Amino acid sequence: MQHWRTWHRPLVLFAAAMAVTTVVSGVGLLVDDRVLAGSAIWFKPFKFAASFVMYALALAWMLTLLTRGRRIGWWAGTVVALASFVEMVIIVGQVVRGKRSHFNNATPFDASLFAVMGATIVILWAATLVIAILLLRARIADRASAWAIRSGVFLALAGAAIGFLMTQPSAEQRAAGNLDTADVVGAHAVGVPDGGPSMPLTGWSTTGGDLRIPHFVGMHALQLLPLFLLVLITLAPRFARLRDPRVRLRLVRVASGAYAAVTALVAWQALRGQPLIHPDGATLTAAALVLAATAAGTYGALRVRSGAHPSPSATKELTS
Structure with a gap:
């Protein structure tokens, strides 16, 4: 396996940020008793952050396996990191406001935030698809x-x-x-x-x-x-x-x-x-x-x- 220092740096930095967010959200679960849509309000950012840590690190490693299209892969990985970061900023921001992030159409501002989240998910999915295609073309012994x-x-x-x-x-x-x-x-x-x-x-x-x-x-x-x-x-x-x-x-x-x-x-x-x-x-x-x-x-x-x-x-x- 490639040394972790050669892994895609933006994805590794994003994973580190999500590790911190997981800890902060865990503290929020302990000290904040607010409930939203039937669940502890900090539960969503906790789950998303923990999931993103694993997702980002897996992609960061897989990008080291590319034998062709490395530059395209680097940009695709960077797009994944940026889109995911925007997604998490909105999720955490809405928790701070005491509002739901997903499916929220209550005000024009909330609707705009959810629209941005929808766009980031499409971008994230498309960038991951690019990485998948590059991995199909990679020579893995x-x-x-x-x-x-x-x-x-x-x-x-x-x-x-x-x-x-x-x-x-x-x-x-x-x-x-x-x-x-x-x-x-x-x-x-x-x-x-x-x-x-x-x-x-x-x-x-x-x-x-x-x-x-x-x-x-x-x-x-x-x-x-x-x-x-x-x-x-x-x-x-x-x-x-x-x-x-x-x-x-x-x-x-x-x-x-x-x-x-x-x-x-x-x-x-x-x-x-x-x-x-x-x-x-x-x-x-x-x-x-x-x-x-x-x-x-x-x-x-x-x-x-x-x-x-x-x-x-x-x-x-x-x-x-």
Whole structure:
């Protein structure tokens, strides 16, 4: 892995700022008892800041892997950092004012801030797409690494795109969430109003669907799939089969497919107005099929094939 000093500096600086914001928001959760839309007022900046730390650092590292278009990648990463920074400034600023940041159409000023947030998210998504395309063109020697990185960034883009559904509420969201008023122009929940009973820590609805779930799951593929490969590489000296780069590649492919299936499953569940913790028979059946396919794929990936042995160079590289 490249030394962290070579990572994309604007993204690293943004991640550092978000780490500080996470701490400040955590203090706010302890000392500020205000509640907004059914949640502690500092909960949103806390979640966003913590998520941005992981997102920015993952992209900052991935940009060091580019072999072509490095300058374009640098500018794309800088755009991600700037757009994300503007997003967080508005979120924290609205908390200080005691106002909601997302979906707020109560005053012209609030509506303008939300419009700016919408624009920054589109810009962030487009800049990340540029990075994803550059990563597709990059020469990454290890095929498992290439697969984990590329599938991670594209699944993250898919997860981020689910956020756009929140700003275009369905008829069910409008009926349940009183969204026909002029003050609100979107919703997280499906089938129930925003701000109802929710899960601890995440704030996800326990009485209806919640689009934040597939949004969260998809976006964090950016970190989790490369981390999965890192775990395989760490375990390779102890487990002979994992020393074979072909086995790691097959396992990463299975993990990527399973991750995509889970993201699609929780999106389908949310869009049907169903809480994550109260799945119906159709959801449980789909989950069982995903689990069975993943288990079968894992078995196939680990199964010893005739004549398949880890290459000496790959084994030496992993154990050195």
